[in-house]
Amino acid sequence: FPFRLFPLREHGMNWRARPLTCQEIQAFRKSKEVMDRFIRAYKLMLGFYGINLVNEETGELKRAENWRERFENLNRFSHNNLRITRILKCLGEMGYEDYQVHLVKFFLTETLVEETLPNVKRSALDYFLFTVRSKEKRRELVHYAWQHFRPQSSFVWGPHDKLRKYR
Numbered sequence: 001f002p003f004r005l006f007p008l009r010e011h012g013m014n015w016r017a018r019p020l021t022c023q024e025i026q027a028f029r030k031s032k033e034v035m036d037r038f039i040r041a042y043k044l045m046l047g048f049y050g051i052n053l054v055n056e057e058t059g060e061l062k063r064a065e066n067w068r069e070r071f072e073n074l075n076r077f078s079h080n081n082l083r084i085t086r087i088l089k090c091l092g093e094m095g096y097e098d099y100q101v102h103l104v105k106f107f108l109t110e111t112l113v114e115e116t117l118p119n120v121k122r123s124a125l126d127y128f129l130f131t132v133r134s135k136e137k138r139r140e141l142v143h144y145a146w147q148h149f150r151p152q153s154s155f156v157w158g159p160h161d162k163l164r165k166y167r
Helices: 022-030 032-049 067-076 079-093 097-113 121-131 135-148 160-165
Strands: 051-053 061-063
Touching: 022 032, 032 051, 032 067, 032 079, 061 097, 079 097, 079 121, 097 121, 097 135, 121 135, 135 160
Parallel strands: none
Antiparallel strands: 051 061
16 A cells, blocks of 8 residues: 555545554554654655744744745645645644644744745635644634734634634
């Protein structure tokens, strides 16, 4: 069977790769070797996207030195957005929910605040945001997106009355 770098419990674009089972996920999560490899793969992909993992405990991220060149690639080729969505979902499956939050916030910041990734904005809002497993953290991220989205009146990813009252 072909394997995936970031396996999920759902079918992806590769029809030959079979989805993970819950038992496999539990076995992976219990294996230090598998989880170490998973983090190495995550760091490798982040590097490809021009991002560095600053803190393995928290999942904190920052731009890599080569970010301009890598962001150009992200802006040019939208298939990367599918991969990022897969990585985000897999982070949740593997118990790295804090990593999900940091990666989504990174993309929201780069798309809405810094405006360096205009062609990733739609995926960040439509897909990346909603991979975050924690309802509370997801709400925080939707609120963060709403605060930085322009024009705010066109924000469709949450009810404006609730977003105004949030916190």
